[in-house]
Amino acid sequence: MIINNSLDEVKKRENALSIIKNKVESEGRSSLFDLTGLSGGFIASSSELSLLETYVGPAMFEEELQSVGREHMGGEKVIPLNRTSSGILAAVLTLVSKDSNVVHYLAKLPAHPSIPRSCKLVGANYFETDVFEEFSIPENTSLVVITGSTMDHKVIDEDEFKKVIEMAHEKGIPVMVDDASGARLRTVVFNQAKACDLGADIAITSTDKLMPGPRGGLMAGREDLIDNIKVKVNQFGLEAQPPAVLAMLNGIKNFKPDNLLNSFERKDELFNLLNARFNNFEKTPTGVMISPENLAKEISVENNLSDDDLAFVFSFILLNDYGIITIPPVSMPGASATIRFDLSTTDAFKLDLNDLNKKIESSFEKLQDVATNEEKCREIVFNS
Ligand SMILES: *Cc1c(COP(=O)(O)O)cnc(C)c1O
Numbered sequence: 001m002i003i004n005n006s007l008d009e010v011k012k013r014e015n016a017l018s019i020i021k022n023k024v025e026s027e028g029r030s031s032l033f034d035l036t037g038l039s040g041g042f043i044a045s046s047s048e049l050s051l052l053e054t055y056v057g058p059a060m061f062e063e064e065l066q067s068v069g070r071e072h073m074g075g076e077k078v079i080p081l082n083r084t085s086s087g088i089l090a091a092v093l094t095l096v097s098k099d100s101n102v103v104h105y106l107a108k109l110p111a112h113p114s115i116p117r118s119c120k121l122v123g124a125n126y127f128e129t130d131v132f133e134e135f136s137i138p139e140n141t142s143l144v145v146i147t148g149s150t151m152d153h154k155v156i157d158e159d160e161f162k163k164v165i166e167m168a169h170e171k172g173i174p175v176m177v178d179d180a181s182g183a184r185l186r187t188v189v190f191n192q193a194k195a196c197d198l199g200a201d202i203a204i205t206s207t208d209k210l211m212p213g214p215r216g217g218l219m220a221g222r223e224d225l226i227d228n229i230k231v232k233v234n235q236f237g238l239e240a241q242p243p244a245v246l247a248m249l250n251g252i253k254n255f256k257p258d259n260l261l262n263s264f265e266r267k268d269e270l271f272n273l274l275n276a277r278f279n280n281f282e283k284t285p286t287g288v289m290i291s292p293e294n295l296a297k298e299i300s301v302e303n304n305l306s307d308d309d310l311a312f313v314f315s316f317i318l319l320n321d322y323g324i325i326t327i328p329p330v331s332m333p334g335a336s337a338t339i340r341f342d343l344s345t346t347d348a349f350k351l352d353l354n355d356l357n358k359k360i361e362s363s364f365e366k367l368q369d370v371a372t373n374e375e376k377c378r379e380i381v382f383n384s
Helices: 006-027 056-073 084-095 114-122 158-170 182-189 223-235 242-253 257-274 292-298 307-322 353-370 374-382
Strands: 077-081 101-105 125-129 141-147 175-178 202-206 217-221 282-284 287-290 339-342
Touching: 006 307, 006 374, 056 077, 056 202, 056 217, 056 242, 077 084, 077 223, 077 242, 084 114, 084 141, 084 175, 084 202, 084 217, 084 223, 101 114, 114 125, 141 158, 158 175, 182 202, 182 257, 202 223, 217 223, 257 282, 257 287, 257 353, 287 292, 292 307, 307 339, 307 353, 307 374, 353 374
Parallel strands: 101 125, 101 141, 141 175, 175 202
Antiparallel strands: 077 217, 202 217, 282 287, 287 339
16 A cells, blocks of 8 residues: 555645646646646736735725625625635534534535544534435434535535425524535536525535635625634634635636536547546546546556555656646545546646547556556655
């Protein structure tokens, strides 16, 4: 095994960032193709930048974020957060008491780790399922969670979404929606309603997922809950700082639903090209992906690597040899090791799909060559 724990994940991320830096310095930014779907961005004019002071910044940009954010997310009030995970933590700290139950329904496991981790921190009992028939709300439940679109972009069925909200509200329990990518994916590509419009009490989205914004979280919902959550957010320093707030505001304003819809069409072309060589790629709404388990099925050489290790080595080869950035090398501890090629971001529009297909194939051949040599794999992932 190469990646065994969170520290290993921090180390592989450090290596990935240093590979990225070296490429930018030696060959320029254009040598990189960020296909994570979290390409981030910082859109700001120089007059806006000059207002980024500790108190003037929030006065100017948080005010406007209220209206722009509510339009994007629905709800009565929004709060900008350092990350989606920070918002989830703050909501759990506010709404969930020790020994109470938190139940979570999502289209496909696993949930984002911030949800179980936050529950553990407050001493709550956490249950999750992706089987709708098995979802129920026990006595002494303090919070019901729904994920709108999972880390691997599996989108919830809207009828199930509504039913879970109904079940929770019959018992007077608040509903939090983790709509990190879903706030855009569900609404634009699947024509679903905003989580708050479906009755969610709070919903949170990630402002760098499928939109040109910074890493950050934007939570929207019922004003009374948002106000209480905001207290915790400020007490623990979980709020977004003025530069991120400005970039969120401009990211939302510059969000182009057409990019998502275009990638929805292009993904079929890439999928068909890949299928000439592979059997286990899957389509996502805006690209293609291969899970660690499916990647392992493609490998025809004996090796001692775990499925996740194979995914990390493969994604590091793509990065090192072709400048293709996917999530596994750069992700935070606990994130999914699925390799997703998202076609909705600016870099993806610069790529010829035949060319991308060839790069994926030749990276895979290299993976097969090195998979038998654990030392070599370790070197690729950690540069040591
Ligand atoms: C990305 C993601 C998160 C966490 O976002 P961060 O900005 O990394 O905190 C939470 N839930 C889901 C479903 C996600 O995809």
